[in-house]
Amino acid sequence: MSNSYKELLAQREALEAQIEAARKQEVSDVVAKIRSLVADYGLTADDIFTAKRTYKTTAGEPKFRDPSTGKTWTGRGKPPDWIKDKDRSAFAI
Numbered sequence: 001m002s003n004s005y006k007e008l009l010a011q012r013e014a015l016e017a018q019i020e021a022a023r024k025q026e027v028s029d030v031v032a033k034i035r036s037l038v039a040d041y042g043l044t045a046d047d048i049f050t051a052k053r054t055y056k057t058t059a060g061e062p063k064f065r066d067p068s069t070g071k072t073w074t075g076r077g078k079p080p081d082w083i084k085d086k087d088r089s090a091f092a093i
Contacts, residue, residue: 064091
């Protein structure tokens with residue numbers, strides 16, 4: 001049994017519509033269940049959704065210093081021009 005391209009496209013569209021309808025129904029059911037549980041247990045949004053973790057980012061301690069300008073570099077990220085392609089041990093702090 002060989003289906004034509006147009007028939008297969010029509011089948012896909014019908015299937016995608018069925019998938020979307022099933023998803024909407026299941027999401028609706030889940031939301032109703034969640035709302036019921038929230039009400040039963042007196043939960044708040046803070047109980048359910050924890051605050052995003054914040055990470056304190058620091059540049060880090062400098063590991064290299066340019067003797068002519070005094071500028072420093074932590075050794076992270078793109079190296080500055082004053083140390084690029086040079087022996088870093090000469091600039092170590």
